Amino acid sequence: MIEITQLNSHSGIFAKAWDAIAYFAGRIDPVWQIIIVSVFCLSLFVFMLFYIFDKLKLSQMISLSIIPPYILLILVLTIFIRLPNNEVTYEFMPIWSYIEMIKYKRVDLLIDNLFNLCIFVPLGFLVMSSFSPKKKEWRAFRILLLLTLLFSLSIEISQLITRHGCCETDDIINNLIGSAIGGIIYMIFHQIVEKIFSATEDKK
Numbered sequence: 001m002i003e004i005t006q007l008n009s010h011s012g013i014f015a016k017a018w019d020a021i022a023y024f025a026g027r028i029d030p031v032w033q034i035i036i037v038s039v040f041c042l043s044l045f046v047f048m049l050f051y052i053f054d055k056l057k058l059s060q061m062i063s064l065s066i067i068p069p070y071i072l073l074i075l076v077l078t079i080f081i082r083l084p085n086n087e088v089t090y091e092f093m094p095i096w097s098y099i100e101m102i103k104y105k106r107v108d109l110l111i112d113n114l115f116n117l118c119i120f121v122p123l124g125f126l127v128m129s130s131f132s133p134k135k136k137e138w139r140a141f142r143i144l145l146l147l148t149l150l151f152s153l154s155i156e157i158s159q160l161i162t163r164h165g166c167c168e169t170d171d172i173i174n175n176l177i178g179s180a181i182g183g184i185i186y187m188i189f190h191q192i193v194e195k196i197f198s199a200t201e202d203k204k
Contacts, residue, residue: 063130070126071151074119078155082164090160090167097170116174117181120148124182129190137190141183148179 056064091097101109124144131140152175159165 060130063126067123067126067130070123074123075155077119079158079162079164084163085166086163088160088163088167089165092167092169094169094173097168113170113174116171117178120152120175120178121182121185124148124179125186126182127179128183128186137187141180141187144179144183145176148176152176 097109097113100106101113127144127147128137128140131143149172152172155175156167156171160167
């Protein structure tokens with residue numbers, strides 16, 4: 001009886017996960033569904049291509065293969081699944097959401113800021129790890145911030161044009177902070193790994 005109960009609980013979790021996927025997929029236009037599948041397939045193809053020709057390190061191949069679907073995931077979360085507003089919404093004043101959040105204790109703005117920050121942390125880590133080890137880390141970090149700025153601007157302009165979301169300066173700021181955190185985490189992680197490998201080589 002215990003095993004059956006555990007099995008039913010697991011199947012319930014999978015059913016809820018599938019319902020969530022079906023819900024989000026149902027809100028995406030069929031054309032975009034095809035594009036999403038195509039990007040995932042393209043990423044697998046890119047990974048296999050890099051693997052066959054063996055031009056990059058394994059970590060770089062993995063990062064470069066994950067970046068396209070992750071970018072698509074960000075676009076899905078910030079544009080595609082959102083219903084269009086009745087009118088164009090925008091807020092160009094910097095840090096307005098932080099002022100409102102502190103002044104009026106608005107939890108919704110806190111969640112929104114954390115969301116826009118956190119979704120760019122993995123992207124910053126992935127982009128930094130895809131650069132060649134020969135490139136200086138801080139130079140790569142500046143390139144990362146420039147790429148993040150361009151990508152974030154494209155999202156906000158798309159939201160302004162399509163009315164799928166609110167075009168905000170704060171979103172760009174949060175995206176840059178999140179990407180910078182991801183890049184710094186990678187640099188710390190990379191230095192730790194290098195020290196471990198150099199220590200093991202010295203022992204040999």
